[in-house]
Amino acid sequence: MKLSGSQIIIECLKKEGVEFIFGYPGGAVLHIYDALFGDKKIKHILTRHEQGATHAADGYARACGKPGVVLVTSGPGITNCVTGLATAHMDSVPMIIISGQVSREYVGSDAFQEADATGITRPVTKHNFLVDSRESIAEVFKKAFIIATTGRPGPVLIDIPKDLTDPKVKINFEHPKKVKLRSYKAPISESKSKIDEAAKLLASAKKPMVYAGGGVILGNAHKELAALVKNIGYPITNTLMGLGCYPATDNQFLGMLGMHGTYEANMAMHDCDVLLAVGARFDDRVTGDTSKFCPSAKIIHIDVDPSSISKIIEVDLSLVGETSKILRDLNKAVKPYLKNINKSALKRWWTQIDKWRTKKCLSYKKSKTIIKPQSVIETLYEITKGDAYVTSDVGQHQMWAAQYYKFDKPNRWINSGGLGTMGFGLPAAMGAQLAYPKSEVICVTGEASILMCIQELATCLQYRLPIKIITLNNRYMGMVRQWQEFFYEGRYAMSYMEAIPDFVQLASSFGHIGIKIEKPSELKSKLQEAMNLKDRLVFVDIITDQEENVYPMIKSGQAHNEMHLSPTGKDTELA
Amino acid sequence: MDEKRHIISILVENEFGSLSRIAGLFSARGYNIHCLNVAPTNDESISRMTLVTFCNDQKIKQLAKQLDKLIDVVNVKDLTEETHIEREMLLLKLKCNKNQRDEIKRLTDIFRARIIDVTDTTYTIELTGATEKILAFIESMGKIKIIEMVRSGTLGISRGIDSLENIK
Ligand SMILES: Cc1ncc(C[n+]2csc(CCOP(=O)(O)OP(=O)(O)O)c2C)c(N)n1
Ligand SMILES: [Mg+2]
Numbered sequence: 001m002k003l004s005g006s007q008i009i010i011e012c013l014k015k016e017g018v019e020f021i022f023g024y025p026g027g028a029v030l031h032i033y034d035a036l037f038g039d040k041k042i043k044h045i046l047t048r049h050e051q052g053a054t055h056a057a058d059g060y061a062r063a064c065g066k067p068g069v070v071l072v073t074s075g076p077g078i079t080n081c082v083t084g085l086a087t088a089h090m091d092s093v094p095m096i097i098i099s100g101q102v103s104r105e106y107v108g109s110d111a112f113q114e115a116d117a118t119g120i121t122r123p124v125t126k127h128n129f130l131v132d133s134r135e136s137i138a139e140v141f142k143k144a145f146i147i148a149t150t151g152r153p154g155p156v157l158i159d160i161p162k163d164l165t166d167p168k169v170k171i172n173f174e175h176p177k178k179v180k181l182r183s184y185k186a187p188i189s190e191s192k193s194k195i196d197e198a199a200k201l202l203a204s205a206k207k208p209m210v211y212a213g214g215g216v217i218l219g220n221a222h223k224e225l226a227a228l229v230k231n232i233g234y235p236i237t238n239t240l241m242g243l244g245c246y247p248a249t250d251n252q253f254l255g256m257l258g259m260h261g262t263y264e265a266n267m268a269m270h271d272c273d274v275l276l277a278v279g280a281r282f283d284d285r286v287t288g289d290t291s292k293f294c295p296s297a298k299i300i301h302i303d304v305d306p307s308s309i310s311k312i313i314e315v316d317l318s319l320v321g322e323t324s325k326i327l328r329d330l331n332k333a334v335k336p337y338l339k340n341i342n343k344s345a346l347k348r349w350w351t352q353i354d355k356w357r358t359k360k361c362l363s364y365k366k367s368k369t370i371i372k373p374q375s376v377i378e379t380l381y382e383i384t385k386g387d388a389y390v391t392s393d394v395g396q397h398q399m400w401a402a403q404y405y406k407f408d409k410p411n412r413w414i415n416s417g418g419l420g421t422m423g424f425g426l427p428a429a430m431g432a433q434l435a436y437p438k439s440e441v442i443c444v445t446g447e448a449s450i451l452m453c454i455q456e457l458a459t460c461l462q463y464r465l466p467i468k469i470i471t472l473n474n475r476y477m478g479m480v481r482q483w484q485e486f487f488y489e490g491r492y493a494m495s496y497m498e499a500i501p502d503f504v505q506l507a508s509s510f511g512h513i514g515i516k517i518e519k520p521s522e523l524k525s526k527l528q529e530a531m532n533l534k535d536r537l538v539f540v541d542i543i544t545d546q547e548e549n550v551y552p553m554i555k556s557g558q559a560h561n562e563m564h565l566s567p568t569g570k571d572t573e574l575a
Numbered sequence: 576m577d578e579k580r581h582i583i584s585i586l587v588e589n590e591f592g593s594l595s596r597i598a599g600l601f602s603a604r605g606y607n608i609h610c611l612n613v614a615p616t617n618d619e620s621i622s623r624m625t626l627v628t629f630c631n632d633q634k635i636k637q638l639a640k641q642l643d644k645l646i647d648v649v650n651v652k653d654l655t656e657e658t659h660i661e662r663e664m665l666l667l668k669l670k671c672n673k674n675q676r677d678e679i680k681r682l683t684d685i686f687r688a689r690i691i692d693v694t695d696t697t698y699t700i701e702l703t704g705a706t707e708k709i710l711a712f713i714e715s716m717g718k719i720k721i722i723e724m725v726r727s728g729t730l731g732i733s734r735g736i737d738s739l740e741n742i743k
């Protein structure tokens with residue numbers, strides 16, 4: 001088959017099963033867009049900003065597990081993707097970014113719209129390629145997909161000079177079945193004896209705890225995790241990235257841990273004697289002060305990435321490899337030791353946990369006059385029966401969504417946990433909605449965050465994406481204001497949102513429906529009304545209590561057992 | 576924790592951008608590069624880098640893992656973990672008048688260095704050896720004026736049959 005470089009690219013994408021490309025055209029990729037014109041198999045989604053395209057591809061990948069594909073032009077096209085790449089890279093999301101580059105003869109000459117794409121994106125991609133010949137296009141694409149989707153996933157950029165995509169030059173095309181990647185190591189598999197050692201240690205616990213993160217979702221290991229946790233009867237907590245990898249409504253689940261985690265999860269972390277960490281990376285928002293982290297625990301760490309082991313916290317036993325396989329093996333290996341588990345100690349541990357639970361750390365003061373942000377999420381949970389895909393932006397609303405929406409399934413909770421990128425929520429919801437056109441997709445956002453990618457409302461109209469945008473409008477950059485209240489004596493420097501647009505009018509000018517909710521009494525009925533508009537995007541602007549804070553909170557430099565549960569101060573010991 | 580000197584040997588794909596990926600990793604994660612040497616190996620698709628860094632034990636383990644994670648990196652080894660040989664080459668251009676020539680010649684012989692270029696007013700000397708020897712030689716120059724100094728950076732190889740190039 002004789003194909004042009006552009007046609008080879010499209011052919012390679014088809015071979016990888018790509019259904020969507022999120023992108024934005026420009027000079028350096030016009031040949032590719034021309035080859036894509038009228039294609040029946042691949043649908044191109046035209047976003048309104050390259051950042052939107054990157055987050056949309058990211059949201060798609062997080063929702064369905066397949067790599068998200070982005071196509072952008074050189075220069076400003078690719079520089080606009082940097083935030084999206086960094087966001088995906090931090091959260092290990094598989095993505096392929098194709099960027100046009102100026103023709104080879106101009107590379108390095110400061111040509112029009114030239115930017116050193118591979119140089120700029122090197123620290124925010126898992127790997128990147130600058131294609132230097134037509135003959136290598138197919139091989140580079142094959143490699144890129146392998147690298148993006150295996151081991152610890154991540155975004156891979158392919159920068160391709162315009163002359164290589166010229167429709168007039170055609171070469172023989174054959175899709176490579178195999179490529180040589182000698183320096184790319186497949187995850188090792190752990191020895192039986194090491195797994196056995198872990199099983200023994202796990203069964204020896206008197207106060208065990210399981211701490212599971214986003215790696216479980218990325219590694220598609222939620223079933224294996226649940227099987228093991230049910231089998232051993234131990235308590236489990238999830239990170240912000242891991243929510244949904246273990247059912248939140250299950251009694252063994254203690255809620256999220258970390259800075260805004262639950263009292264019971266953080267206290268159990270602090271007191272446990274054996275900790276099983278699965279697909280989690282001991283992020284500073286999770287550990288608090290590392291010198292006071294799980295002070296009396298032996299730690300077992302399961303992860304696909306060897307460099308995650310003992311990076312922040314020195315662990316006692318590491319199991320590196322595919323999370324699902326290791327969990328399966330561990331579950332098998334633990335069976336003969338189940339009889340060794342100290343039942344009465346475990347019972348005492350659960351009694352202690354239930355005592356912590358009586359604190360009801362997520363309770364909040366209800367109000368009849370002003371809408372409490374927490375109640376919005378609770379009502380959403382009720383209406384959607386906990387089965388929606390929920391994306392979020394960054395701030396207090398994100399924490400409340402994580403705390404009050406009980407995710408029972410993986411891939412339902414989509415947020416920028418690592419980089420904390422405002423502007424992520426709406427485009428990510430577009431990707432999720434495209435992956436699952438029949439499912440309910442909700443973007444929980446704040447009045448500041450939503451403005452960072454607001455242009456994507458036009459994309460939503462073009463492709464009829466019936467997303468529900470739920471804005472917790474507190475007229476503040478709430479999370480910034482909360483920190484200023486706590487750490488800067490209430491000097492609210494620049495955290496106040498002046499000149500907030502009328503979101504109802506804004507939504508309607510983009511061709512959508514806007515609903516404003518101000519009274520607690522109408523919260524449920526109006527939210528229901530919005531959700532009932534199944535085939536329309538509805539922008540729900542909810543005026544919430546302006547100075548509500550997110551609790552519990554572990555302030556920086558503090559340990560898990562030094563949480564603040566209320567404005568009145570620390571709450572370490574149970575009365 | 577104490578910082579120790581480590582010699583890291585890295586085999587990388589001889590590809591566009593490999594060096595900047597490695598240099599970028601060092602700067603992004605706050606590691607120092609004391610010296611660095613890159614050249615082709617027996618296999619022309621692979622280059623070998625040798626670099627010296629000062630790190631504590633915990634950091635060096637993490638550094639090795641991070642290097643290994645780079646797609647272009649074929650193999651990484653901390654040579655300081657095992658018995659190995661180190662060499663460095665020094666090229667030293669000295670300003671010398673007639674009455675300094677004997678002195679320089681004598682020092683050159685003591686250190687088993689070689690004079691490789693001579694002009695009316697300069698001597699250029701080549702010396703190979705472990706870093707301590709190089710430093711000692713430079714020290715011994717005393718009042719003699721050094722016009723230019725070029726060091727290759729440390730090269731290292733493990734003793735015995737071991738080879739970093741044993742890759743499947
Ligand atoms: C792109 C970007 N810029 C700045 C920040 C810092 N930041 C974190 S939360 C926040 C305020 C968010 O305000 P809003 O969207 O209204 O959410 P709220 O906290 O009020 O719920 C800011 C500015 C960020 N996370 N991302
Ligand atoms: Mg706000």
